[in-house]
Amino acid sequence: MPAESLSASTTTGEPYARAAEIDGLLARARAGYRRLRPAEAWSAVGRGAKLVDTRPEHQRRAAGEIPGAVVIERNHLEWRLDPTCAARIPEASSPHTQWIVICAEGYSSSLAAAALRELGLHNATDVIGGFDAWTEAGLPTVRPARPTPPRGPGE
Template identity: 60%
Template sequence: MTLSLDRPTGARSIDELLAEARSRLVRLSPAQAAARVARGALLVDIRPAAQRALEGEVPGSLIVERNVLEWRFDPASAARLPQATGYDVEVIVLCSEGYTSSLAADALRSLGLTQATDVVGGFVAWQAAGLPTR
């Protein structure tokens, strides 16, 4: 079996998708994110359990794995979390290095959560900045 590397019409690369997503976000440094969390924003860790067990966690972060994120934060979803109080909830998405979180935060913005964003550099940068982890 041979794989075709000819890009179908309209297809975009992951680099293009990531750049588009980030163009719609006001991304936060770890310090900025920590300050927003201190003022009431939700820090949402979307990493799978195995990755959190290996790398560590941010105390107080809300764990919502990526595969269910939109259902848990769509205010119109029957599967929403109690924290999904409306479209104005400030959600700061955290992944390992800040790539998946950009795509996830942009998906939340597409649902109408206009304050959704992510952490530049993800958990790795959070930890390197000396912010609380366990």
């Protein structure tokens, strides 16, 4: 590995790879499933798929929301969607549900979809380009006076 791609860890002083590590992780995550373009995701929702928006409140407040999307911030996603977890939401009753994860630009949603697939939710996928691509495609968005609160257990 070229020396310029290494940095010293602030905690151990050991060198570590920077961009190549996350890029590789992202590529491996995306290789395991078919991602959807925004229009494909919207069409899948019309057929019963569940769109889950993992963006934090400040992003939803600034850019808007997708009508009907289930709001679950990323740090709670696996607990809310795992059908075997006591902290799940009611829609997470089957491992066969098609969950479509959307974030701001389509990066963290890829890692989230891969994590859901590891939990046994084999129909999980994400939106290429995220919310930015969704709005560029002219798909429905809303700007509520107050952002939709994230879903909690049993809600």
